Amino acid sequence: MDKNSSLAISNPHQIPMNISQKLGLILGLIGVLILTLATFNIHAEPKSWFAIGSILLIITGATVYARSTYLRHPAGIKNNHVYFKTLSNRGVLGWAIGIVLTLFYVLLYWFPSYLGLGVDGASNTGLIVVFDRLSHFFKGQPANQWFVYGTLYTLAILSLGIKFMYKYRHNRYQLIRTIVVILSQLFLAYLIPEILEGLNTERPYFAKDIKNMWPLNYYFFEPWHLDSMRNGGTLGMFYLVAGIFMFLVFTPIITYFAGKRWYCSWVCGCGGLAETAGDPFRHLSSKKLSAWKLERWLIHAVLLFIIIVTSAVLYGYFTGNGEIFGLSIYNNFSKPYGFLIGAMFSGVIGVGFYPVLGSRVWCRFGCPLAGYMGLIQRFKSKFRITTNGGQCISCGNCSTYCEQGIDVRAYAQKGENIVRASCVGCGICSAVCPRGVLKLENGPEKGRINSKEILLGNDVDLMELLNK
Amino acid sequence: MEHIVIIGNGISGVTAARHIRKNSNYRITIISGETNYFFSRTALMYVFMGHMKFEHTQPYENWFWSKNNIDLKLGWVTQIHTNTKSLSFADGSVINYDKLILATGSKPNKFGWPGQDLNGVLGMYHKQDLESLEELAPNNNICKRAVIVGGGLIGIELAEMLLSRHIPVTFLVRESSFWNGVIPEQESNMINEHILEHHIDLRLSSNLKEIISDENGNVKSIIIAETGEEIPCNVVGLTAGVSPNIEFVKHSNIETDNGILVNEFLETNCKDVYAIGDCAQQRKAIGQRRTIEAVWYTGRMMGETVAQTICGNRRAYKPGHWFNSAKFLDIEYQTYGWVFSEHNKKDDEVHFQWRHPSEKICITIAYHKKNRKFLGINTFGIRLRHEIFDRWLTDEVNVEFVLEHLIDANFDPEFYKHYEQDIVEKFNTDNNTNIKTKKKSWKRIFSLNA
Ligand SMILES: Cc1cc2nc3c(=O)[nH]c(=O)nc-3n(C[C@H](O)[C@H](O)[C@H](O)COP(=O)(O)OP(=O)(O)OC[C@H]3O[C@@H](n4cnc5c(N)ncnc54)[C@H](O)[C@@H]3O)c2cc1C
Ligand code: SF4
Ligand code: SF4
Numbered sequence: 001m002d003k004n005s006s007l008a009i010s011n012p013h014q015i016p017m018n019i020s021q022k023l024g025l026i027l028g029l030i031g032v033l034i035l036t037l038a039t040f041n042i043h044a045e046p047k048s049w050f051a052i053g054s055i056l057l058i059i060t061g062a063t064v065y066a067r068s069t070y071l072r073h074p075a076g077i078k079n080n081h082v083y084f085k086t087l088s089n090r091g092v093l094g095w096a097i098g099i100v101l102t103l104f105y106v107l108l109y110w111f112p113s114y115l116g117l118g119v120d121g122a123s124n125t126g127l128i129v130v131f132d133r134l135s136h137f138f139k140g141q142p143a144n145q146w147f148v149y150g151t152l153y154t155l156a157i158l159s160l161g162i163k164f165m166y167k168y169r170h171n172r173y174q175l176i177r178t179i180v181v182i183l184s185q186l187f188l189a190y191l192i193p194e195i196l197e198g199l200n201t202e203r204p205y206f207a208k209d210i211k212n213m214w215p216l217n218y219y220f221f222e223p224w225h226l227d228s229m230r231n232g233g234t235l236g237m238f239y240l241v242a243g244i245f246m247f248l249v250f251t252p253i254i255t256y257f258a259g260k261r262w263y264c265s266w267v268c269g270c271g272g273l274a275e276t277a278g279d280p281f282r283h284l285s286s287k288k289l290s291a292w293k294l295e296r297w298l299i300h301a302v303l304l305f306i307i308i309v310t311s312a313v314l315y316g317y318f319t320g321n322g323e324i325f326g327l328s329i330y331n332n333f334s335k336p337y338g339f340l341i342g343a344m345f346s347g348v349i350g351v352g353f354y355p356v357l358g359s360r361v362w363c364r365f366g367c368p369l370a371g372y373m374g375l376i377q378r379f380k381s382k383f384r385i386t387t388n389g390g391q392c393i394s395c396g397n398c399s400t401y402c403e404q405g406i407d408v409r410a411y412a413q414k415g416e417n418i419v420r421a422s423c424v425g426c427g428i429c430s431a432v433c434p435r436g437v438l439k440l441e442n443g444p445e446k447g448r449i450n451s452k453e454i455l456l457g458n459d460v461d462l463m464e465l466l467n468k
Numbered sequence: 469m470e471h472i473v474i475i476g477n478g479i480s481g482v483t484a485a486r487h488i489r490k491n492s493n494y495r496i497t498i499i500s501g502e503t504n505y506f507f508s509r510t511a512l513m514y515v516f517m518g519h520m521k522f523e524h525t526q527p528y529e530n531w532f533w534s535k536n537n538i539d540l541k542l543g544w545v546t547q548i549h550t551n552t553k554s555l556s557f558a559d560g561s562v563i564n565y566d567k568l569i570l571a572t573g574s575k576p577n578k579f580g581w582p583g584q585d586l587n588g589v590l591g592m593y594h595k596q597d598l599e600s601l602e603e604l605a606p607n608n609n610i611c612k613r614a615v616i617v618g619g620g621l622i623g624i625e626l627a628e629m630l631l632s633r634h635i636p637v638t639f640l641v642r643e644s645s646f647w648n649g650v651i652p653e654q655e656s657n658m659i660n661e662h663i664l665e666h667h668i669d670l671r672l673s674s675n676l677k678e679i680i681s682d683e684n685g686n687v688k689s690i691i692i693a694e695t696g697e698e699i700p701c702n703v704v705g706l707t708a709g710v711s712p713n714i715e716f717v718k719h720s721n722i723e724t725d726n727g728i729l730v731n732e733f734l735e736t737n738c739k740d741v742y743a744i745g746d747c748a749q750q751r752k753a754i755g756q757r758r759t760i761e762a763v764w765y766t767g768r769m770m771g772e773t774v775a776q777t778i779c780g781n782r783r784a785y786k787p788g789h790w791f792n793s794a795k796f797l798d799i800e801y802q803t804y805g806w807v808f809s810e811h812n813k814k815d816d817e818v819h820f821q822w823r824h825p826s827e828k829i830c831i832t833i834a835y836h837k838k839n840r841k842f843l844g845i846n847t848f849g850i851r852l853r854h855e856i857f858d859r860w861l862t863d864e865v866n867v868e869f870v871l872e873h874l875i876d877a878n879f880d881p882e883f884y885k886h887y888e889q890d891i892v893e894k895f896n897t898d899n900n901t902n903i904k905t906k907k908k909s910w911k912r913i914f915s916l917n918a
Contacts, residue, residue, distance in 0.1 A: 173883050289529060388851070391793050393793075396514075431881070435794075436802055457765055459773065459784075459787065463788075
């Protein structure tokens, strides 16, 4: 038997869908179809109504589907058949979606005209034109690829977030976390920035998603961005000060008290997408020790990279030099970072490869903000996942479903708490554990990291002797 | 160099090997006929249900064993020669040992039912059982109905497995209510309700009379002893408990009863031969424990202990306070200390019980009638801290203390509803007391680490 297959060769038991599941799926797919056809310039009039219609169809479809899938069984863990399904087990559907997503990102970053962006003053077509009215509504100008992307991104988090909430309806941590992640995408990342943009059309553009701080927002300190903020009136100055305050003061303090989860799985947009749209793929992350080694190397390399890039950029900004040590700051620093990390890594690989590598590739291997908070979480924080004495049965559910590829079981079966830089505090390991072994909590720093020789339950003398 | 041979690569054998490796550089060989690598037996169900692949049940990556210089041998041992200190294998090979640890686990019970060896009848213990089930019951076209015989922990897991493939399940339980020989009626009733909620055809007070064959030697139906009812089915799961897997040991000089007889040092009657885990039977019961303990944790603890002895630090097996856990479909269960069912409890064990009015959540606290000493707790649908209860049992606190500080022991995920107030209110009403719940205190919780 192939060592990579489960005991079942292929899906041994296709579950037939019931009527309302089918209805939900069809509604959602019609919504997706309208947008897909639009991308190929097949439109129905009025376009903006169809745009709104497709958004509503997707949200309704996801809700109807989730209700009939999850409410017909008693509340509990719903992972049956995850490793049989073609979508969630790197089957044909999984690969197909991966390829489509990757393609979408390539067009988005480098060939937006294929998505319908009007170049050189031409009006929009394709997918982008259907969002023109919505964009006009917010900021009185036609849509561009980023507006469309932001809208679809928010739509994905909202609709699949609703599905996630039905799936985990018994778990209040998951419910509250998901509501927060949906709202912070909807308001902080989407509505508020778009509305502020609309109120300040005469001023230059700068990033208005307050939580999207440096170094995740890698262009924050770019000269054009700094100038835009400085010329952006009170609002611009506010964002400049807030941006620096966020990463320098706010982030370390909150991360000290609650771990990096406050950001990564509660408010971050990348995290929000991973937790909602990425939920069917969370188990695909690699749990190998070798992957952990790669992770530690890579994520800190990216962090170092952005620090170097930003230092060079700031040097250039304050000295007025275009070069540093004879190297062009733009060509040798900013541009490669933007291309390699900003676009390739976080977009194309980070999201495009969801169905192949799991939902948190970027967050785990790349994100410099996660790297920064990870260091705080590992060395100076109150957050840990407490292991419940000797109760672990080594079943492996926790490790399998950890999207960050942490081998949670390796700690739990030794009675050790999990204190890892990469843990985003999604709480899924704790949810899927059938023996109640794991609890995410913020407690005293003392005793947070514990390694044990003999587990709780055995001879007290022996435990004491060997755990000294 | 001394050669330590371990038969059985389950939790007990592997724990012993790991601890021997930590403390010595003896040569270690682990033998198993079941699989190449250690896997978690408790996770077999999740493979069948599609939550995990089989490889995910293996707690260590494959390179772990050679890196730690632990040899693995795949094969069935057929004979143990204690006089020559050697083992013979089914394939004719032989190896020698200096010290031998028997960790051969259990096998499913069969009580001589007519038809128990038909094609379509199986237990749920070994990986091979999982493979059979995959063949016999991949879906509800091939298996129209399955009957499970025996209402214990493995029985209900098997029911959940079959349900995941939408196979109708009839569940024959000998007792008048599910597992009520072990858990109190309140809990047992709640689980009954939950079983029905999952559309399992639960038959209480029902024994298997016989399994009927079709013309090809396949299972066709079963007959219930009490009613004579015939239930057509394609698969019969026998989950009426397990017993030590020691057939091949019986032909050796090693003394056995139901299990391999060991003293408190886990030593058998033969020099340099030890037995641990499910297959071991204590000559004298330890506290209120059974002489054979077929649970994961005790296997692990015996492994930890025997490793010390083998590495020259001879120690008796002295398990601490009893604890256990399980999951009944969607309901998690944990227990600390001793709570006996109404059928088995002594007169001086009193129960305080609380059940949530609508959710499947309940607890039972056992305490001593006269001195009010806390004896143990069963909790369903609420997670509790092992370390706290372990300490309270050691400190012999009374029941009032437990209730007052219950919040310290809560281990549910953050933001979950708390029920300490409701629980204590019920206790106060039942007992005419005036206990007030304290606020959660990190200081108290972690003073055990100091
Ligand atoms: C489905 C299921 C669910 C369970 N769930 C829980 C739970 O939730 N909590 C809990 O505490 N316990 C649970 N248990 C019980 C727990 O799994 C056992 O107590 C534990 O696995 C026993 O470990 P062991 O090391 O003693 O033996 P085993 O794990 O049985 O290992 C013994 C190994 O030795 C091999 N072997 C035997 N004889 C020979 C021979 N002659 N030659 C070569 N190899 C041989 C066997 O094939 C086997 O691989 C469960 C058991 C099952 C079957
Ligand atoms: S360890 Fe648990 S909480 Fe942390 S990322 Fe993994 S699954 Fe989420
Ligand atoms: S899910 Fe729970 S019982 Fe299973 S390995 Fe993880 S901590 Fe242990």
